[in-house]
Amino acid sequence: MINKEVANVQEALKGVTHNMVFMLGGFGLCGIPENAIAQLVKLGVKGLTCISNNAGVDDFGLGLLLQKKQIKKMISSYVGENEEFERQMLSGELDVELIPQGTLAERCRAAQAGFPAFYTPAGYGTEVAEGKETREFNGKMYVLEHAFKADFAFIKAWKGDAAGNLVFKGTARNFNPIMCGAAKITVAEVEELVPLGTLDPNQIHIPGIFVQRIFQGINYEKRIEQRTVRTKS
Amino acid sequence: MLDKIGIAKRLAKELKDGYYVNLGIGIPTLVANYVPEGIAVEFQSENGVLGMGPFPFEGEEDADIINAGKQTITTLPGASFFDSALSFSMIRGKHVDLTILGAMEVAENGDIANWKIPGKMVKGMGGAMDLVASAENIIVAMMHTNKEGESKLLKRCSLPLTGVGCIKKIVTNLAVLEVTEKGFKLLERAPGVSIDDIKNATEGKLIIEDDIPEIIV
Numbered sequence: 001m002i003n004k005e006v007a008n009v010q011e012a013l014k015g016v017t018h019n020m021v022f023m024l025g026g027f028g029l030c031g032i033p034e035n036a037i038a039q040l041v042k043l044g045v046k047g048l049t050c051i052s053n054n055a056g057v058d059d060f061g062l063g064l065l066l067q068k069k070q071i072k073k074m075i076s077s078y079v080g081e082n083e084e085f086e087r088q089m090l091s092g093e094l095d096v097e098l099i100p101q102g103t104l105a106e107r108c109r110a111a112q113a114g115f116p117a118f119y120t121p122a123g124y125g126t127e128v129a130e131g132k133e134t135r136e137f138n139g140k141m142y143v144l145e146h147a148f149k150a151d152f153a154f155i156k157a158w159k160g161d162a163a164g165n166l167v168f169k170g171t172a173r174n175f176n177p178i179m180c181g182a183a184k185i186t187v188a189e190v191e192e193l194v195p196l197g198t199l200d201p202n203q204i205h206i207p208g209i210f211v212q213r214i215f216q217g218i219n220y221e222k223r224i225e226q227r228t229v230r231t232k233s
Numbered sequence: 234m235l236d237k238i239g240i241a242k243r244l245a246k247e248l249k250d251g252y253y254v255n256l257g258i259g260i261p262t263l264v265a266n267y268v269p270e271g272i273a274v275e276f277q278s279e280n281g282v283l284g285m286g287p288f289p290f291e292g293e294e295d296a297d298i299i300n301a302g303k304q305t306i307t308t309l310p311g312a313s314f315f316d317s318a319l320s321f322s323m324i325r326g327k328h329v330d331l332t333i334l335g336a337m338e339v340a341e342n343g344d345i346a347n348w349k350i351p352g353k354m355v356k357g358m359g360g361a362m363d364l365v366a367s368a369e370n371i372i373v374a375m376m377h378t379n380k381e382g383e384s385k386l387l388k389r390c391s392l393p394l395t396g397v398g399c400i401k402k403i404v405t406n407l408a409v410l411e412v413t414e415k416g417f418k419l420l421e422r423a424p425g426v427s428i429d430d431i432k433n434a435t436e437g438k439l440i441i442e443d444d445i446p447e448i449i450v
Contacts, residue, residue: 027280027317028303030296053317078357086354098355101279102321102363109318121325121366125344125397128362158297170297170314171281177316205316222296228304229291 001196004164004214009039012187012213016040016152019047019072023108023153023179024062028054028081028225031172032061035189035217036154041068049073051148053104053175055085060223069093075148077101081225100128103145108175110147111182112210117146150183156217157206160190161199164208173205181210189217235406235423235448240374242267242450244333244404247372248274255279255324255364257334258302260374264333275311277329279320279360284312301360324360325367332368334361336375336400338390341416341437343400345373346392358395365396377405377434384436386410386417407431409448416440421448 006012013036022040026032040048041064048071055074056062065071066084073095079085088094099107100122110118119142123129133144155176158169166188168176180186193216208214235243241263248254248264250272256262265276265285276285278300285300286307294305323329336347345365348358365371378384386403403410408431409421416438422431422445432439 027301028299030280030299030303076357078359080356090354098357100358100362100366101317101360102325105317105321120363122363124366126362126394128358168314168316170295171278171299172297173314173316174281175317178318224294224296224299224305225303226299226305227294228288228306229294230288232290 001163002208003162004208004211005162005193006213006215008215009035009189012036012189012215013039013043015185016043016045018045020045020151021049021149022051023148023150023183024050024052025155025174025176025179026052026054026061027171027174029056029061029223031156031168031174031176032056033154033156033189034220036187037061037064040065040070044068044070046070047072049075051075051104051108051150053077053101055079055082057081057225058084060221066094073097075099075104077104105175105178107145107148108182109178111149112178112180115147117144119143120145148182151185153179153183153186155180155186155188155211157188157190159192159194159199160188160214161194161196162214163196164188164211164214165199165204166190166206166211167199167203168205177206180206185212186210187212188214190214191217191220234426235450237263239423239450240404240406243409243448244372244374245269247331248272250274252330253277253283253323253328254331254333255329257361259335261333261335262302277320277323279324281315281317281320282306282308282312283315283323284309286312321360321363324363327367327369329368330370332364332371333374334364334371336373336385337379338385338387338392339373339400339403339412340387340390341412342389343398343412344390345395345400346390347395349393351393361395365399371400372402372404373400374404377407377431384434386435386437388437407434413440418442419445421446423448
């Protein structure tokens with residue numbers, strides 16, 4: 001077994017510095033790497049480019065980094081629900097690149113899988129395709145999109161082991177698995193770091209080869225963005 | 234005229250047995266409440282779930298189980314979770330049979346605009362561009378006119394596009410229309426709505442053939 005376990009978030013984020021490009025898992029506030037984000041706030045690194053489907057809310061998730069003006073550029077598919085984000089975007093302090101969600105996902109997966117680029121129909125004929133190579137296949141037009149390049153991927157999983165194997169829960173899976181191995185260094189934080197051998201190899205979502213560092217996360221808040229319930233009748 | 238529930242009920246008639254369906258935010262979400270008796274459909278949410286169920290009972294909500302609107306949800310027996318790339322493989326790969334989404338504008342050539350108003354805060358397209366570029370069967374659910382009373386069924390979209398030539402059908406508070414090579418073909422009209430009402434509310438070319446039946450919901 002190749003041991004990927006590190007003692008804590010401080011050790012896990014060693015080498016993080018200003019002006020880096022990060023990938024961060026999560027959809028809304030679901031499945032976000034809470035510990036890594038908190039540590040990035042503590043480290044005070046600035047000039048960051050963050051690849052993340054969303055940008056958190058004002059006081060949680062990536063909103064915490066926005067408050068401290070640590071983010072220079074966001075690459076996302078949807079960025080509502082965040083007033084500070086809106087203020088920084090409209091004032092020009094924050095550079096924002098909006099891309100279709102499926103393209104965002106595939107640009108992660110392409111980086112993970114070793115594809116430099118791929119063609120997608122998404123965005124053809126819209127401003128998303130402006131300046132990009134297009135090509136016809138079987139009578140339909142496609143846009144060439146490139147794999148992301150990132151320094152760190154920050155991943156949140158449900159369970160993991162010292163070998164770096166990961167299991168996700170529910171829709172907290174989202175972008176997390178496809179960002180594993182898509183950056184130079186993948187850091188996974190888990191709710192439960194379980195003893196080696198207890199995860200069933202048949203049930204592992206991401207094999208440890210895609211993960212460089214793994215640690216037991218702490219104090220998960222797992223905030224719900226839109227609590228919707230029905231009443232028992 | 235139909236209200237939002239009426240539009241959702243009419244849309245539900247488009248569901249067929251065995252369909253995998255992606256519902257957008259807003260009116261489309263309501264369609265899940267009116268699945269016709271005796272047919273089996275599964276709802277996909279692009280954040281990574283197939284087989285979505287109703288909202289959870291109070292106290293049973295799980296932060297790790299949400300839909301693309303970030304609302305807490307439940308899953309039904311047979312449901313599955315998956316990552317975002319696989320989710321869009323379902324969408325781009327045309328495995329999802331029906332997509333219903335909202336729009337700000339639809340043009341008579343099938344173009345759709347639903348993500349950006351210049352000069353206003355842009356929140357992003359989310360999965361809309363992937364959905365409209367890929368799905369074969371896309372229905373738009375929207376009000377026939379905007380808040381200023383202007384038609385949303387246009388000759389050409391004025392807002393930045395989400396996709397080109399992709400919309401096949403539209404269900405509004407006034408009518409059901411099919412997008413054809415010649416323009417918007419009127420299929421059905423809402424109860425209490427005249428042909429002239431629809432003509433007046435449609436800027437794009439409207440094609441009226443034969444008798445136009447009333448929408449039954």
